[in-house]
Amino acid sequence: MLSVLKVEPLTKAAFKPFGDVIETEGSRHFLINNGSTERFHRLADVDVSAAQGEPIISIFRAQPLPMPFTVKMMERHPLGSQAFISRGEEPFLVLVAPPGDSVNGDQLRLFLTNGRQGVNYSRGVWHHPVLALKPDQEFIIIDRAGEGNNCDEIYFDSGHQTVVEI
Ligand SMILES: NC(=O)N[C@@H](O)C(=O)O
């Protein structure tokens, strides 16, 4: 059986089961620095303290997958959240499924960011590794360093094929 995933626009409400949308639009903010700066405050929480984890900041330089592609696997980070913020105003794809012991193809949700949004996957949320849309697309990553296995992967058999195309 083959199903083609529908691309959804990324909104805070739609993404709530999976984590946070990191954006200025519609976000709480207030003036600081004597009125010269707007602070868009606590857009997401960095949840990495399980098993004495520590928050780290990295940069990913990613290459796009050829489109359309068949979803072969998903991963999750059971010990920490993971945030992706595109360094340029570049949209990217976000493929997620709710936390749980496994992933059914019909639980997959595919979002397209508007170029001014990042995402913070909550701990344990299934997601596809970063899905860049441009060559050498760079992302600022905020996630966990520390002991323990923080990456579970799940591979789909060829029975139910889910295709991503935009
Ligand atoms: N492996 C790694 O650091 N990146 C993945 O977790 C990912 O979500 O891209």
Ligand code: NI
């Ligand atoms: Ni990840």
